[in-house]
Amino acid sequence: DTGVSQNPRHKITKRGQNVTFRCDPISEHNRLYWYRQTLGQGPEFLTYFQNEAQLEKSRLLSDRFSAERPKGSFSTLEIQRTEQGDSAMYLCASSPGSGTSEDQETQYFGPGTRLLVL
């Protein structure tokens, strides 16, 4: 059973460019989450998918951010017109859609994509 994978692991871009990150959840996990983590802070929730449906979005997710999960498997997070304030670690997590409530609430995280906007 492989864990959550994220690509790329690192991304350096210039301000104003668009970037896209990919997340592959644990197979058979139908819940998928995106978080952002800045230095010295805990992860902050961005958005949540159950299968292909995006059920919740944080106010942190400005209109420059868009996330998709077209077939209910992998997900992409795109940032348009990047700004220096977007520099952070972007974490993806997944959790099972079955089992006990505890099982469903337990999220397993990928290694993250570290973004640096110059």
Add this chain to the structure above:
Amino acid sequence: AQKVTQAQTEISVVEKEDVTLDCVYETRDTTYYLFWYKQPPSGELVFLIRRNSFDEQNEISGRYSWNFQKSTSSFNFTITASQVVDSAVYFCALSYTGGFKTIFGAGTRLFVKA
């Protein structure tokens, strides 16, 4: 509102010492879940333990143990006989049924010196 507070920013111990990481949470929900995650220098958050709001029984799992007290809204985590490999940032987290998201504390950085 949901909130998780980890008052300890950094803790430094010598190998083989026991160390307790504090966590205080706020929630109005009656059904919720508490977690501890470890983030080593590699960056990946690793799930360690969880507890639901209806189960205040404290447990031990290997070198890890936890103390959940609803009366004080605390969920403290103890590492017994710490090792250098335990050096990492530890996050306490709270989620609630149907909330879809998990709220994390700011983390406690643990240094274990040989």
